[in-house]
Amino acid sequence: MNQGLQSVLRYLQDNSLKLVTAESCTAGLIASMLADEPGSGSWLECAFVTYSPQAKIALLGVRKETIDRYNLTSEEVAREMAEGALKASRANVAIADTGVAGPGDGEGGIPAGTICFAWAFERDGGVQVFSETRKFDGDRNAIRQAGAEYAIGRIWQHHNEAVRDEQ
Template sequence: MDINLISRAVAELGECLRVEDNYLATAESCTGGLLASTLTDTPGSSEWFAGSVVAYSNTVKTNLLGVSPTVLEEHGAVSEPVVMAMAQGVLKAMGAHVSVAISGVAGPGGGTPDKPVGTVWMAWAWPSGSRARLYNFSGTRAEIKGQAVMAAVNGLLSVTR
C-alpha cells in the first residue's frame, strides 16, 4: 500500500464528507480493521468517521449487522448479498450517510476454486442506494488487505463526490 497515495485519497474523502456534514461507517471482515485504522490516521477524521464493525465471524455479521443466516449459508461470507447486507447494516447501526463493507479471502489459505485467495467483495451504501463490486487481488496477505483498503477508499470517493 502506497502510504502517500492512500493518505491523499483519505484526506480528499474526509474533505468531501466534512463539507457535506456527512459521516462514514465501515464493516470489515478480511481487512480486520485496517480500513478503519487507515481512516483514523488522518487528523480530523472524528469530524466525518462514525465508526467500524470488524465482523470477522459470521455470528458478528448476523448479530450486529443483520446479515441473514440463510444468506450466509446459501452464498457464503464472501459474496455480493452478504456485503450488501453488511453495508446496509452498518449504515443503519451507525446512523451514517455512507458506508462500505468488505469481505474476502486474504490468504495465504482459505481459498477455494470458486473463491481463490484474493477474492474480495465490497459494497457501498447510502440512504438512497447501494452498489457492489468483486475484486480479484494478488500478492501476500498484507498486499491483498492493502489493495482492498485502497479500493474501498476509491469506491467511497466515487459515491461521495
C-alpha cells in the same frame, strides 16, 4: 498521506458524510487508515470488524440464508453488512467488505485475493447500495492493504452515482 486519500477525506467533509465501516477481510484497516488522519472524528462514526458468520448475523443483521445461499465471500453478504452498519449507527455512508486474504483459497474454491465490497448511502430516508468484487495480488497483508485503499478510493464515485440517480 497520499493525495488520493486527502481528496477522499475532503470529499467526506465537504458533503457532510459520516462513515461507518463493516469490515471482515480488511479487519479494521479501512477505519484505521481513516483514523490516522487529523480530524477523523468529524467524518468517522464507528467501525465493525465482523470476521465470523455469527458476528455478521448478530451485529450487522446479515441473514443466515444469505450466507448459506451466496457464501461469506459474496456481494450479497457485503451489501447486507453495509446496510446493517448504517442501521446500527448514526452514519449516512457505509463501506463493507468480505473476502479471502489467503494464503489459501476460501470456502467454495474462492481464490485468495478476492474481496467483495459494498458502499451504502442513506439518502432522504432510503438507502442506495453499490457493490463490486475485485481480485488483488500479493500476500495476505498486501491484499488487505490494497482492499482497504480500493474501498476508500471508491467512496466519492459511488456517492456521486447515488446523488445523480436521485436527480
